[in-house]
Amino acid sequence: MSEKTYTPLPPASPVHQEDPRAKITNAEQAMYDEVLKHFSDENYELPGAEKGLLTDDEKFWLSRECLLRYLRASKWKTAAAIQRLEATLTWRRDFGLYDKVNAPHVEPEAVTGKEILFGYDVVGRPAFYMIPSRQNTTEATRQIEFAVWMLERGVDVMEPGVETLSILINFADKAKNPSLSTARTVLNILQDHYPERLGNAIVINVPFLVNAFFKIIMPFVDPVTREKVKFNPDVVKDGIFAPEMLMSQWWGGNQNFEYVHEKYWPVLVKTCDERHNRWKDSWKKLGGIVGVSEWEYKRLEKNEEIESSEEDKTSEKVEVPEHKELIVPLVPLITKESLLVTDSTAEPIPEMKKDDTKPSVPLIPLLAKEDTPAPTSNTDVKGGAAHPSAVVATPAGAAVDSTADAGASSGCGAGGDGGGGD
Structure with a gap:
């Protein structure tokens, strides 16, 4: 026997990756549009009600899925669906679902x-x-x-x-x-x-x-x-x-x-309040009107998290190894020490005679392959723009920053229920 559990299980992982009610026929869409138009009229008032205008709670309840549920239950008869919806709106007020x-x-x-x-x-x-x-x-x-x-x-x-x-x-x-x-x-x-x-x-x-x-x-x-x-x-x-x-x-x-009431009840109330309030806030972000999809407002927070993650990845600063300015004079100075031979077995460097026209050792020592500076490349940088710190060496040895006034730019990537009928 497993350990005792005293609180509600957390919500199940979503079983739907796509809106199961997204597709309806053209005829059903026309009927839905008629019901939606009826309750979306800015002058609409609930028949027989002292305060006829719909509250935010009632508009939130009148989701796309809600209208479709009543249409299915009314065999897709728009007048019957409207009548049933208005009867339920009246009942919810009288029953005290929003206050008592x-x-x-x-x-x-x-x-x-x-x-x-x-x-x-x-x-x-x-x-x-x-x-x-x-x-x-x-x-x-x-x-x-x-x-x-x-x-x-x-x-x-x-x-x-x-x-x-x-x-x-x-x-x-x-x-x-x-x-x-x-x-x-x-x-x-x-x-x-x-x-x-x-x-x-x-x-x-x-x-x-x-x-x-x-x-x-x-x-x-x-x-x-x-x-x-x-x-x-x-x-x-x-x-x-x-x-x-x-x-x-x-x-x-x-x-x-x-x-155990003291353990179960507070968790249930808190869980439900938080989810209801979070989804109502999402509904408001989507316009706060009649007909907003439950699928959309329930997934908005998750979609925003995904979009934010994508934006973070896109706008993330590309790390490029620090570019050190390397200036190679065309004619390096040659010191006496640079001509020294450390290998004791090597032949000594002959001294130049007055009548020699050329020295026995080149005045400009060759750079070893490993000493040759690798060309600066930006092929790994997204966007393909030249590296902003590229430096050009002039023959006189003076460094000039070719992109000193250039700016860097970055791009950002852009960033909704099902069941049987009663």
């Missing part, structure tokens, strides 16, 4: 660990565990608010290209039967206001009463959603989860997770 329903408000519901975000499935969907036997309150309203708050946090921890959740419900351990009316309310909220957000609903250890409940309501559930509900699967053998991303207790994974 926050971490301190729902925390009393969280202390027993009856709902947990922990790990990701094999396609990067956050895993949302629900354990009804840990029910610790009787107030249905706040129980529902807590479930919705956790759904929202599940959205916060979705990586780029991921739009759906895996919900794992375990009815093990005897306890008071959950309120069926509360369960139905949560299901309705999920269908009406979180379309295309359910990847899988995995249910194990179903008691008789709950099984009867499912048999009653399933015929009324959307067929696409109904196909995603699985009873008593082996999530590892069926390839839904990798063991290292799954709780060992009840589910057969490798993670020895134990819920």
